[in-house]
Amino acid sequence: MVQLYVGFVLVLIFVGVSFKRKPKIHVPIMISCLVLDLSAVLYLEITRNAVMEAIEHAPEFLMQIHLVFAVTTLVGYGVAATTGTLLLKGKRVRHIHKTNAVIFLLARIGVFITSFWVPVSI
Ligand code: HEM
Numbered sequence: 001m002v003q004l005y006v007g008f009v010l011v012l013i014f015v016g017v018s019f020k021r022k023p024k025i026h027v028p029i030m031i032s033c034l035v036l037d038l039s040a041v042l043y044l045e046i047t048r049n050a051v052m053e054a055i056e057h058a059p060e061f062l063m064q065i066h067l068v069f070a071v072t073t074l075v076g077y078g079v080a081a082t083t084g085t086l087l088l089k090g091k092r093v094r095h096i097h098k099t100n101a102v103i104f105l106l107a108r109i110g111v112f113i114t115s116f117w118v119p120v121s122i
Pocket residue numbers: 017020021022023026027030031076077080081083084085087088094095097098100101104105
């Protein structure tokens with residue numbers, strides 16, 4: 001069940017964020033979450049053509065909300081990886097990384113909740 005997987009990664013994300021002050025633990029966990037989430041998108045795309053299926057159902061209100069959460073999550077991963085790498089290099093981008101984290105977490109929780117209404121089941 002894809003929702004179980006999406007929920008498991010969400011729990012892992014919270015574990016990773018709880019180690020936000022310990023980069024040696026925080027960074028590998030967050031990168032693992034990124035890889036796991038991207039793998040899910042790739043898997044759904046390959047096996048069920050999920051993205052096209054989602055777009056075809058876009059007029060449905062919940063599907064549109066799901067897509068907004070999903071795209072925000074993917075952009076959030078990109079911003080987190082970029083600003084996280086800069087933080088490791090000693091750049092002063094902590095406020096951007098932190099603000100992005102809040103938006104990312106809300107969007108990722110949104111993905112989990114709305115995934116129950118999306119007509120893609122494995
Ligand atoms: C979506 C994924 C991520 C989330 C939600 C996230 C979230 C956070 C949060 C909330 C903090 C604490 C910021 C503060 O309170 O000032 C933090 C710190 C940090 N994050 Fe991330 N992060 C993510 C991914 C990454 C990645 C991919 C990297 C590295 C490539 C990274 C590197 C760091 C570093 C170096 C710190 C500072 C740790 C310290 O020395 O205190 N993060 N992150």
